[in-house]
Amino acid sequence: MNPTLSHLFRYAREALKDTCSEAEIPDLCRIICMDVFQLTNIDIHLRKNEPLEESFANKFYAIVERLRTGEPVQYVIGSTEFDGRRFNLSRATLIPRPETAGLVEWAHACLRPGMRVLDIGTGSGCIAVSLACRCPGAHVDAVDIDPEAVAVARENAALNGAAVHFFVRDILRFEEDAWDSYDLIVSNPPYVRESEKAGMAPRVLDHEPARALFVPDGDPLLFYRAIARFGQRFLKPGGSLLFEINEALGDETAALLRAEGYTDVELRADYRGRQRMAGGKR
Numbered sequence: 001m002n003p004t005l006s007h008l009f010r011y012a013r014e015a016l017k018d019t020c021s022e023a024e025i026p027d028l029c030r031i032i033c034m035d036v037f038q039l040t041n042i043d044i045h046l047r048k049n050e051p052l053e054e055s056f057a058n059k060f061y062a063i064v065e066r067l068r069t070g071e072p073v074q075y076v077i078g079s080t081e082f083d084g085r086r087f088n089l090s091r092a093t094l095i096p097r098p099e100t101a102g103l104v105e106w107a108h109a110c111l112r113p114g115m116r117v118l119d120i121g122t123g124s125g126c127i128a129v130s131l132a133c134r135c136p137g138a139h140v141d142a143v144d145i146d147p148e149a150v151a152v153a154r155e156n157a158a159l160n161g162a163a164v165h166f167f168v169r170d171i172l173r174f175e176e177d178a179w180d181s182y183d184l185i186v187s188n189p190p191y192v193r194e195s196e197k198a199g200m201a202p203r204v205l206d207h208e209p210a211r212a213l214f215v216p217d218g219d220p221l222l223f224y225r226a227i228a229r230f231g232q233r234f235l236k237p238g239g240s241l242l243f244e245i246n247e248a249l250g251d252e253t254a255a256l257l258r259a260e261g262y263t264d265v266e267l268r269a270d271y272r273g274r275q276r277m278a279g280g281k282r
Contacts, residue, residue, distance in 0.1 A: 008060050012029050019067065019070060031077065032064075035077045063076055075089060092148035095208065104134075107127070107242055111135045112137075120186070123144060125156045128162075142165070142167070145171070145211075187243055191221075225256060231262075247276055
């Protein structure tokens with residue numbers, strides 16, 4: 001007899017019990033059913049005891065086996081949701097976090113039609129695409145050092161109907177390229193210190209791109225310094241520079257912005273009350 005959804009969910013609970021928390025497994029099963037098999041929550045409830053096609057069950061088993069290794073579900077299914085939109089992912093792009101949505105909210109509050117915006121270290125393009133969708137009258141550019149990440153970001157702009165201009169650039173060597181001037185610069189650069197690896201989950205360490213995550217302990221703010229100096233050349237007077245930051249380095253990041261000549265410097269908390277954003281004006 002062919003398996004049912006109820007059978008597959010029981011299989012997942014047993015197979016993933018040593019990899020995921022008990023509360024997480026039903027959510028993973030729902031994500032698989034909704035994102036891979038295009039079922040709704042109502043479908044899952046009403047059809048949980050219906051026999052399934054063998055191909056459906058085999059694909060479910062294969063996905064669970066990948067999850068069993070610790071691979072994040074977002075990479076397994078190849079996409080995730082951010083700011084109410086669907087974003088494709090690859091191993092070259094970080095998985096967008098809820099904390100980054102706070103940065104998008106702050107940037108959107110600064111944005112007006114006709115403004116020029118630059119997203120530095122765009123990754124999947126989640127920030128740039130979200131801002132372009134929220135404010136279609138803005139001109140949004142985005143850069144990343146990784147050509148594969150830029151390719152994924154372009155896909156996501158097309159997927160969401162967003163007008164974003166993408167470029168492969170190294171912000172640590174920004175003097176080598178020609179740039180426009182901007183009203184708003186936003187960035188979620190690498191900020192995790194090498195010494196913080198010990199406290200991170202294996203699913204992050206083993207699967208997400210290290211280059212987009214880690215910085216040396218001896219200079220954890222190197223990207224913030226480079227981008228702040230970039231902003232002093234290419235941010236219009238009165239324009240805003242906004243960052244996602246390491247919560248352990250909030251005061252240091254604010255001090256750096258002041259030292260680089262920014263005014264109205266402030267730190268903001270994320271939805272969990274942690275200092276995860278910093279910004280200032282040129």
